[in-house]
Amino acid sequence: MTELNSLPIAVSGWFSENAFQIVIAFIAAVLLALLLMGLKGLLLRAANRLGDEHAWAALIAAVIRRTRWWFLIALAARLVQSYADAPQIVAQTISFAFVVTATFQAAVWVRTFVIGLIEHRAGNGSIDSNLTSALSIIKLLVSFVVFAIATIFVLDNLGVNVTGLIAGLGVGGIAIGLAAQGIFSDLFAALAILFDRPFQVGDTITYQGKEGPVTGTVEQIGLKSTRIRALTGELRIIANAQLLGQEVTNFTGRSYYRMQINV
The missing domain is CATH 2.30.30.140 (SH3 type barrels.)
Structure with missing residues (x-):
């Protein structure tokens, strides 16, 4: 609880001392998130094209389609946090947010894959x-x-x-x-x-x-x-x-x- 109470103070001091780096890191995170979303779109289109010939490609396309935007944003923030020279409490908060989003994203992927496999086997x-x-x-x-x-x-x-x-x-x-x-x-x-x-x-x-x-x-x-x-x-x-x-x-x-x- 003490760490949570000190978070606003740490963030305020961090902004005042590293404003330029934070802006650059923010822009980099936004661009990286957009790049990841674009990569998701490319992989999805490729899997959809292969899905007409291969059943496994359609299953992979379903998994890619379930990749959530909040996971991509958390991933981008996690990748650029070191550049912004974030204080320990901010870095820990970003890391924990990434762990949470990555965990539930993995759960979504596994659920989609298993259910897609079941539906494929039952679709005759x-x-x-x-x-x-x-x-x-x-x-x-x-x-x-x-x-x-x-x-x-x-x-x-x-x-x-x-x-x-x-x-x-x-x-x-x-x-x-x-x-x-x-x-x-x-x-x-x-x-x-x-x-x-x-x-x-x-x-x-x-x-x-x-x-x-x-x-x-x-x-x-x-x-x-x-x-x-x-x-x-x-x-x-x-x-x-x-x-x-x-x-x-x-x-x-x-x-x-x-x-x-x-x-």
Whole structure:
């Protein structure tokens, strides 16, 4: 608190003694911020051009697009602060502002990248509406985790003891995980199918049913279960977790397959 109270005095003395250097540093910071914004625009246009041919470029473009102006200004101020011969308290204030903005900018980048990756993997038009809702929940969880970590990092830089907070979040996460174990099991099984893609809608697969091997065509992949139309005509509904826990044969891509039919 004493340092904060002395900040106006330090700034006043700094201005009176280094007015010319401060003006030059300010102009340099403004020009540097504009240069960084221009560089952002160039990178964004380049990524957008490549995005028509490469999916990863579109994802990078989304990350670049989320670069915030306040981070670029803080970065510019951090780069020119040494030239202005700022007093220690002013330099510490600028450095802390840069740490805060850089931390939350990194959180925005990570969130954008992870959510963009999820949306790209889910963007094939074969996702059940329930699974789409589950993806919305996943996006919310990603946002919470990323910004919670960023907030803890900033609080730690402020000198706040975050050990108890981390322990509390850990215990709370374990309690929620145990209470919703079945829900999370189905959710992550569905996401495993979505990302690993052992099969997709329209694929012909064989899995081990209660009465023996079952062959059929995947009609729908939902949050809790997958619907398979057997060759004998009936619709089989099997839990995603159960399906992932066994060997599945995928016949897609083969021009033929052989099966035995009892007459």
